[in-house]
Amino acid sequence: MIDLRSDTVTKPTQEMREASFHAEVGDDVYGEDPTVQLLEEKAAKMLEKEAALFVTSGVQGNQIAVLTHTNPGNEVILEEESHLFYYEGAAISAFAGVQPRTVKGNRGAMHPADVEAAIRPEDVHLPETGLVVLENTHNRAGGAVIPLETMRATYDVANRHGIPVHLDGARLFNAVAATGISAKEYAQCTDTVQICLSKGLGAPVGSIIAGSQEFINHARKWRKRLGGGLRQVGVVAAPAMIALTDMSKRLHEDHELAKEIEEGIKEAGFELAYPVETNIVIMDVAKTDMNAEQMVEKLEEAGIKAVPFGPTLVRFVTHFDITKQDIKILKKVFKSMKNAL
Amino acid sequence: MIDLRSDTVTKPTQEMREASFHAEVGDDVYGEDPTVQLLEEKAAKMLEKEAALFVTSGVQGNQIAVLTHTNPGNEVILEEESHLFYYEGAAISAFAGVQPRTVKGNRGAMHPADVEAAIRPEDVHLPETGLVVLENTHNRAGGAVIPLETMRATYDVANRHGIPVHLDGARLFNAVAATGISAKEYAQCTDTVQICLSKGLGAPVGSIIAGSQEFINHARKWRKRLGGGLRQVGVVAAPAMIALTDMSKRLHEDHELAKEIEEGIKEAGFELAYPVETNIVIMDVAKTDMNAEQMVEKLEEAGIKAVPFGPTLVRFVTHFDITKQDIKILKKVFKSMKNAL
Amino acid sequence: MIDLRSDTVTKPTQEMREASFHAEVGDDVYGEDPTVQLLEEKAAKMLEKEAALFVTSGVQGNQIAVLTHTNPGNEVILEEESHLFYYEGAAISAFAGVQPRTVKGNRGAMHPADVEAAIRPEDVHLPETGLVVLENTHNRAGGAVIPLETMRATYDVANRHGIPVHLDGARLFNAVAATGISAKEYAQCTDTVQICLSKGLGAPVGSIIAGSQEFINHARKWRKRLGGGLRQVGVVAAPAMIALTDMSKRLHEDHELAKEIEEGIKEAGFELAYPVETNIVIMDVAKTDMNAEQMVEKLEEAGIKAVPFGPTLVRFVTHFDITKQDIKILKKVFKSMKNAL
């Protein structure tokens, strides 16, 4: 099977397994795991933040950010199909007691003026706006890159109103690979950042959140409450380090393969929901006689795994375990499916 | 001053004060206030629900409904400018731990198909949809009536998915007055209803929630936690009874005055945001050289109180304390303001 | 029936009803009810705090204090049978997300050293101590007065650790009546105070919270979220004003009646759980062949209402609607019950 469901399916490389095998470890709840400390320092440096913290997943990193930045009864502004709103089980309301205020973006990018319009004035009837969240690249917008200028303008708006900004950068390094703009530059436009190491970067487990030292101090306690305080965490921090430092450099390869898929879809006469920007391809089957579920089934029969992404949308994600040969096969599958219609 | 800011500004009538003065009272935490019991029975009957509960405000009634129907981590579907989402301080997230999922309505009426599309399938990433909320009449949509058929179709959708429906009927009797459809008929399209007695109905204090006996049993405990368990509550239940039984019959008078305001706005050459349906009038000053704040100020100078309702919108609400003569004056004010532009 | 279940059963006096009848009212959500404003000013003055806020019940006042002082994940130190822990439906955990840390008191008075020992040091495993709560008089300790020196010493401890103190003074004026120490003096030992107007003070509805102006500003929004923002609230604020200013001066009469009950219990050969200090009397039937439920039933048959207060405890509360004659009857009932054993 050629597995294009998500870049989360990547398996740890041989090098990662070796790094884990030899990792120096200690009890991180006592602050004594040297491997995770190196990882956190490296991540803080790459993102030019005062401090960073290893967490077990992107969801955990995002939830910690919301718990740390906000108070119950606050409102959080985020894009209407952002991961934090759409895919995290309403956890920001269940745990942090905050209400999402969604803003429709243009390919995932909220217009700074729309963000500003969504900020609440002080009034006894209204929640206080406590946080703005950006997602870059934006998953449900098809891996779209949020332009740096948009991020900066949004950050300016938020700063003017004294509201912190968090970046869900689960796939930030895909934006970096696509634009050549460094992670630091993106991170300068937000107070805190979460990056996933287990998606395109291929680590078996883990994400990072970064921000001010004070933010990380509070974050550490919320991580403990969420059950993310681990013991000999070096065994997963070691492969995560390779993900962060080496794998982040090869994401352009995934993007090239995604472009190939885009071409294959067009050539076969199928349609795209959006032009491809990074490693995510969204096909729209609205004009065929299949819905998304049926298309995914058909693909499965042909040895291709993808996921339904809406009634007529199908998502393909390229990653380290996908080869050029795999994509050639996929293209043939598209053609023969089209012919069979 | 002619106070058109809200129908909440109505003062208790002489009759209400007398009813309060003579009210038989007891300790309602012990279930011994006969006056509130009569009110609750009457309300349950008018709404054809098994039971009803007196609460101190519409906000409290709505919050109790959400607390009783849902579990933390649920999602609640509601209209994107509904009172529960827009004006209740994010309390549903702070207290019930649920996430609002907003749907854009047509004059406040969510399309049943849009409600259905917003219901979440079961998946580990997704919140469970725990409640659908309707608001009738819809305040921010300019006092618009949600059509009975829309409510019924929405209820059918919700029932099919096993999801309860709550009606924020703070101004339900305005819908009744506008359409001639009874409160019962509206209430048949929802599991629970909240009605405000202190808006157009003129009671000094209080709202009602109604639903099944089991719902009310749970609601009673949530009311206690919110601090809404009162003692000799008959002193406010007595005037509230008059509001419910007598005042509900005269709301058409408020609607006629609102129509007069609409006419006055048009005749003076100003614009309306929406055609008037009940007792709320929304003027749009976008095409003047004033914004909403400035228009409200100008009106205030002329002895008229209204409220800004958005950057270019101004809201006027008619109610029992407004006379035909007041509206005549307002019309003159509109004309002279227009001439002065 | 002679109703000694609680001082909450007091009915509004004729004077209170008249005050309500003539009360000048306005919409308090707009800050325009002159009667509630006078009440709030008066209460702030009597408690020597910057500001005060009318709330619908003692529970609401207490919950607002916890919501305003704390953050989720905090711990609140309170006496193990305090009202806030014992009788408020776990609302501080449900709404404010804080964990009670109970300390056993001596007749309701926590030893300041025990309070200090319960304060948590900073550690990633531990909640932060966010609030200390005192209750004076203490209901479940039988209306016991917490000594002023204990309150002051506790406040010193809390101040040294930077932790705010809230006083649940639902029956603070009973402490005042019992000791001659003014409400101000008690209030000086806490940051915020809640006093009930509908218990011994006899108002039909309402409580007050008082504190710094900043505290009250935040409290106002939490009150709105809880549904405690009322409209023409003057109708209940007017009788509440009489409760606060006049009725607070007559509580010594209730205390004398409670002493009479104590005497009656002793004379009949029954036992007391505690010596009487204010208006609450706790009888202990452990040495009879009845449990509390049975004793309450027997009393009911004799025309006396009391409440079970534990497996062998029965509570009697004196109040404005109880006469000397009532107590004479009660004493006879005790005697004949004893004889019948």
Added chain:
Amino acid sequence: MIDLRSDTVTKPTQEMREASFHAEVGDDVYGEDPTVQLLEEKAAKMLEKEAALFVTSGVQGNQIAVLTHTNPGNEVILEEESHLFYYEGAAISAFAGVQPRTVKGNRGAMHPADVEAAIRPEDVHLPETGLVVLENTHNRAGGAVIPLETMRATYDVANRHGIPVHLDGARLFNAVAATGISAKEYAQCTDTVQICLSKGLGAPVGSIIAGSQEFINHARKWRKRLGGGLRQVGVVAAPAMIALTDMSKRLHEDHELAKEIEEGIKEAGFELAYPVETNIVIMDVAKTDMNAEQMVEKLEEAGIKAVPFGPTLVRFVTHFDITKQDIKILKKVFKSMKNAL
């Protein structure tokens, strides 16, 4: 250094590292990691529960249990120094919105009658009792074993009242090693169990929760919200399997070493807080001129790491990385410290 601070400091064995190196992995969010599935099946079998779930820590397992069993506004009965109450940052209140109701135990074992007395009757003022939590072995009671009969009697009480029981069995296998009673037998006295693999069992990371299939289905979503849904989790599940199956058999060795420490303390003339039952030793320095902090410092100078466990208490925990030789050294240290006093 001889590190006796906690059994969490154990480092993964060579065999564990190899198991991780060769582990077959997949994306567990898609349910495709075969290694974690084997682990969960094995754990369910050992605990004789329908299903089990891998979580990242004991805290996470406990929190998930509370989130799954309870509703906001519930009360949870637990021992007054239980881990869930004492060391989890008030997370049950912050996340699940429930209030702890603490009961004093005898060496960690709550008397079943005390548990029953703490269960709340139905009343509008009272929280509903939603869960009883046991901890076996009990950390703060010095690794004490809760007798099986106590657990069974408590379970009977809870069942009679329709209340679920959760076992915090972070060190359940220490109880098994001490008594010869199987994990199954203990687990039969509770609805759900959490066991830690990273304490005495030596895994680098991870815990298990087990219960009915329905419980685990709900738990899985709460785990996702907490950020505990991992991807290629087999890399930590593989060493955890060795911890569960092999390491659980050798805990008696740790207990023997703990007995040696006990002897050393006595022989040197120091005192114990409690007799040793498993792998935890609590020394009481109250009768020396040192407090706990000072004793810990002194020990550190002598190459021994322990932790303060109260003003005069010092905790030592034996584990896989401690040798007989280490304990000999410790005994000498005790003697020379005593001589130096």
